[in-house]
Structure formats: structure tokens, C-alpha cells
Amino acid sequence: MSSGYRSTAQGENSPIESHELGFDDTLLMSITLHPPSRPKLLLLSCLSSTFFLLFVLLPVVIPDERTQIDFPRFGLNDLLRTLDPFINFPILYLLFTSARPAPSKTLMTLFALSSVLFIFGSTAHTMSALLKHSIEQIRVAEGASKIPAVEEAYGYTRNVWEHIVSHYMYAAGIFFASVLIVIVHFRASYPPVSILRGWMLAYSGILSGILYALVSTQLPYAPLIGIAVFASVTATLVFFLWKEGDFGIGRCATRPIPQIYALSTTLALILTIVWTAIKGIKGRNLD
Structure with a gap:
């Protein structure tokens, strides 16, 4: 049948x-x-990887002191962190719901839970960063940094909430949402295309790989976790793509979403291993 x-x-x-x-x-x-339109899937994936990478990198590289707005300790980087879930989550949702057949209620529920992790992690990170700014103003005041309660509040806000709880929830939300996106799109199969026409697939996979590597190397104690996760996900995706006959350059974009994630996790695995070999396994240093 x-x-x-x-x-x-x-x-x-x-x-x-x-x-x-x-x-x-x-x-x-x-x-x-x-099957959903292949150009639509590739476009959504490119948009997702681009905006996620921008919202991870820009708040870090933009200097706080030169981008302040007329609010106390609220700069352009804080604005970008605030906008992150408003832009990135709708793209993830469109990518997830564009699958045919439509995701089941169980998968929709799981995606909603992953979204809660992602959005709460993003919000907690933004709010803890803003609170940290206010505490920093107290710390730089003459003699204030010697007050134990101020130092404890700063360490708790920066290390526990900003760098551990919020980052891990944010990363976990993206990871589980990505797994669900691969699951709902795995059944869509297309004819192979020329590798020259598969540039969107390569673009999205490379940017996503860089993003995953940045996240795994900057979370406290996360490089080893990242290596284990990337290795297991890559092995699983490569095995199923090979089993379905859709592994290799000659089968470019036959299953675009799984192939994009296979490329991204492979690149992230390589970058994380190199970074760990040079810097060690602790990831971000905590005060």
C-alpha cells in the first residue's frame, strides 16, 4: 500500500x-x-543559523561602555539579548511546523517543552546580565568591593545564573528543538542536486557548526559534554543517512535537514576537540 x-x-x-x-x-x-518545499526548508535553516550565530556573537563583541542607551546600564548588547527569542523562536517554529505530515500532538508537546527551556534560558540570561550590571556599579565604588555581601551577590548572579543555569537551559532548549526538527523532516526525500546548487545547505551547516562549537566551549565544564553529544548525534545521523542511501556529496540535499545537522555536528565535534586540546576541558572560567 x-x-x-x-x-x-x-x-x-x-x-x-x-x-x-x-x-x-x-x-x-x-x-x-x-514533502515540503526544499528551497523553503533551506531558506529557513539558513535564516535560523544566521540569526542564532549573530545573537550569540554580537552581544559579546559589542563593547558595553560605548553602546549605552538612556536606561541605567542598558546597552545595545542587552537589547540584542532581549530580542533573541522573539526572532529565533519563530524561525525554529516555522521550520518545525513546515514538515509534512504535520507533527503529531506528542511531538508538538515535546517541541513546546524545548521552547520553554530555550525561552526561559534566554530570559534568565538577559535578566541576570542586567542585574549583574547594577552590582558591578556598586563594586566599582570606592571600597564597596570589600563588602562580602556584594561580592557574594555578584558571584551568584554572574556564575550561577548568567553562566551556568541560563546557558545550559538555553543550550538544552536549542538541542532538543533541533532533534525534533530532524525527526519530523527525516521522511522528506528529494532528488540529489549539484553540490554547487547545495551552497545553502553548506552555508547553514557550517554556521550551525560554528555556533554549536562556540556554545560548547564557552559553557562551564561543557567541552567534554559537547564532544560526547556531537559524537553521538553525528554517528546517529550518518548511520541513518547511510542506511537510507543519502550519505555523501553525490546525494546533496536529498534529505536537507538531517544532512545540515550531520554537517554541523561534525564540524562542531572537530572544532570542540581542537579547542579542548589547546585550552583544556573546563570551558569558561568562573570567578
Whole structure:
């Protein structure tokens, strides 16, 4: 019994048998599966990787003291951190819901939970950074840095909330959302394209790989965790792509979303290993 359609090189749709998908017919709500547009998937993925990387890098490289707005200790980098979930989450949501067939209620619930992790982590990071700014103003006052309560408040805000709790929740939210996005898009199969036409896939995968490596090396004690996660995810994706016959440059963009994540986790694994070999396993230093 046919359970869907696969796009052919001539632009036609040919039947996909249910056993090819690894699902029993009785589990499918609809017998017709139309894959989402490949250009749409690649565009959303490129936008997601670009904005995530920008919102991670820009607040770090923009100097605090030169970008203050007319609010106490509120600068351009704080504004970018505030805007992060308002821009990045809708793109993730569109990427997740563009899958065909539509994600099940279970997967939607899991995606909602991952979104809570991501949004709460982002918000906690922004608020703890703003609170840290105020405490810093007290610390720089003459003699104030010798007050134990001030130092304890600064260390608790900076180390526990800004650099550990919020960062790990933010990273966990992105990771679980990414896993779910791969799951819902894995069934969409397309004809291969020229590697020259697959530049969007390479662009998104490379930027995402750099982003993952930056996150894993800057979280406290996270490089080893990052290496373990990237190695396991890469091995899993490569195995399933190979099993489906969609592994290798010659099969570029046949399963764009899994292939993008396979490229990104491979690059992140390499960068994290190199960084760890040079800098060690502790990641960000805490006061």
C-alpha cells in the first residue's frame, strides 16, 4: 500500500511504500505525504543559523561602555539579548511546523517543552546580565568591593545564573528543538542536486557548526559534554543517512535537514576537540 510520494528528478511524484518509511500503514493518518518545499526548508535553516550565530556573537563583541542607551546600564548588547527569542523562536517554529505530515500532538508537546527551556534560558540570561550590571556599579565604588555581601551577590548572579543555569537551559532548549526538527523532516526525500546548487545547505551547516562549537566551549565544564553529544548525534545521523542511501556529496540535499545537522555536528565535534586540546576541558572560567 502506498503511503506517500517522493519527488523525482523530472519533478513528478512517485509512490513511497510504507515499508520504505519504516511505518506500519495503520499508524498513518493520511496515505498522501507531500514533502515540503526544499528551497523553503533551506531558506529557513539558513535564516535560523544566521540569526542564532549573530545573537550569540554580537552581544559579546559589542563593547558595553560605548553602546549605552538612556536606561541605567542598558546597552545595545542587552537589547540584542532581549530580542533573541522573539526572532529565533519563530524561525525554529516555522521550520518545525513546515514538515509534512504535520507533527503529531506528542511531538508538538515535546517541541513546546524545548521552547520553554530555550525561552526561559534566554530570559534568565538577559535578566541576570542586567542585574549583574547594577552590582558591578556598586563594586566599582570606592571600597564597596570589600563588602562580602556584594561580592557574594555578584558571584551568584554572574556564575550561577548568567553562566551556568541560563546557558545550559538555553543550550538544552536549542538541542532538543533541533532533534525534533530532524525527526519530523527525516521522511522528506528529494532528488540529489549539484553540490554547487547545495551552497545553502553548506552555508547553514557550517554556521550551525560554528555556533554549536562556540556554545560548547564557552559553557562551564561543557567541552567534554559537547564532544560526547556531537559524537553521538553525528554517528546517529550518518548511520541513518547511510542506511537510507543519502550519505555523501553525490546525494546533496536529498534529505536537507538531517544532512545540515550531520554537517554541523561534525564540524562542531572537530572544532570542540581542537579547542579542548589547546585550552583544556573546563570551558569558561568562573570567578
